[in-house]
Amino acid sequence: MLKALNWRLQARRGFATAWAKPFQVAIDGPAASGKSTTAKMVAQRLGFQYIDTGAFYRCITYEVLSREIDPTDPRNEEQISNIAEQAHIRLQTLFAAASGVSKDQDRILHSLPTTRVFLEEQDVSSQIRTEHVSQHVSAVAAIGGVRQAVLQKVRSIGAQDDARYVDGSPDSKSSTEGLVMDGRDIGTVVLPHADLKVFLVADSRVRAERRLLELIKSGATPAQEKLDIDAVQRDLERRDELDRTRKVSPLMKAKDAMELDTSGLTIETQVDVIVQEVYRRRKSAA
Numbered sequence: 001m002l003k004a005l006n007w008r009l010q011a012r013r014g015f016a017t018a019w020a021k022p023f024q025v026a027i028d029g030p031a032a033s034g035k036s037t038t039a040k041m042v043a044q045r046l047g048f049q050y051i052d053t054g055a056f057y058r059c060i061t062y063e064v065l066s067r068e069i070d071p072t073d074p075r076n077e078e079q080i081s082n083i084a085e086q087a088h089i090r091l092q093t094l095f096a097a098a099s100g101v102s103k104d105q106d107r108i109l110h111s112l113p114t115t116r117v118f119l120e121e122q123d124v125s126s127q128i129r130t131e132h133v134s135q136h137v138s139a140v141a142a143i144g145g146v147r148q149a150v151l152q153k154v155r156s157i158g159a160q161d162d163a164r165y166v167d168g169s170p171d172s173k174s175s176t177e178g179l180v181m182d183g184r185d186i187g188t189v190v191l192p193h194a195d196l197k198v199f200l201v202a203d204s205r206v207r208a209e210r211r212l213l214e215l216i217k218s219g220a221t222p223a224q225e226k227l228d229i230d231a232v233q234r235d236l237e238r239r240d241e242l243d244r245t246r247k248v249s250p251l252m253k254a255k256d257a258m259e260l261d262t263s264g265l266t267i268e269t270q271v272d273v274i275v276q277e278v279y280r281r282r283k284s285a286a
């Protein structure tokens with residue numbers, strides 16, 4: 001029965017082989033190196049599912065700060081881990097419509113997908129991107145119980161699919177053909193057997209300029225939070241240092257990861273390099 005259903009699905013999706021393992025792309029790197037932008041566009045071009053793991057740590061941090069709990073006080077670790085375990089977090093990525101396309105290469109779509117983040121079914125997409133949350137998220141993400149809880153959540157949502165195209169139809173391809181996940185420990189801990197691991201880096205000044213522009217454009221930061229480029233750069237560097245030096249699953253490049261410096265690249269180029277690498281590896285594995 002299950003096998004028949006699987007064959008039907010395979011036929012609809014035009015797969016050559018049944019029970020094909022989804023192709024996993026792991027993208028890691030320091031803050032504002034371009035991970036989520038690149039990951040979303042790679043997922044869109046390939047029709048893969050996209051999971052932003054940083055959003056999970058941000059949601060938990062938002063909840064912790066809303067309850068006025070100090071994440072830097074070790075006495076609060078158990079309480080924060082419990083919050084992480086109980087939190088119900090859901091992501092919904094809105095991809096651009098891909099009507100009438102047949103071949104993978106034809107799925108080249110240039111509008112940027114957006115991810116909405118729901119915490120207990122409340123849309124917190126902009127609240128989790130404020131500087132206040134950014135300043136505390138690395139302390140929360142360093143807690144072992146929090147990492148365990150997020151690991152379980154991100155692994156289990158691989159089985160669900162909340163992706164949508166802008167025409168509102170569910171994306172029937174995305175969950176089975178492949179998955180793009182971005183974060184800090186994807187290639188090392190979450191998906192250690194990923195088919196392609198990418199470690200994105202960029203000069204910290206360039207990253208700060210990009211992040212500042214993004215904060216201004218999104219209006220996610222309240223007017224009273226005065227931003228300047230030096231402050232943004234300091235915060236990125238401080239967060240990277242905390243992420244690199246924590247005891248549990250620190251930020252590091254997996255041994256078998258491909259490093260890509262985005263400092264002098266356009267978004268299109270960095271996406272293209274990864275998409276071409278996916279095609280190359282799929283071809284050589286066929």
Ligand SMILES: Nc1ncnc2c1ncn2[C@@H]1O[C@H](COP(=O)(O)OP(=O)(O)O)[C@@H](O)[C@H]1O
Pocket residue numbers: 029030031032033034035036037038210211213214262264265266267270
């Ligand atoms: N090559 C690039 N050129 C210019 N801006 C970029 C490039 N790559 C990413 N960006 C921008 O930099 C900002 C940070 O990128 P983002 O994908 O959010 O990084 P991360 O997920 O690593 O924190 C975003 O506003 C994004 O649009």
Ligand SMILES: Nc1ccn([C@@H]2O[C@H](COP(=O)(O)OP(=O)(O)O)[C@@H](O)[C@H]2O)c(=O)n1
Pocket residue numbers: 030031032033036053054055057058137138139141182183184185186239243
């Ligand atoms: N897989 C992950 C993803 C994020 N994180 C933590 O969550 C924080 C926010 O992640 P993010 O990807 O939203 O951050 P940005 O790089 O977008 O600013 C990081 O600074 C890490 O502390 C992590 O520890 N492990």
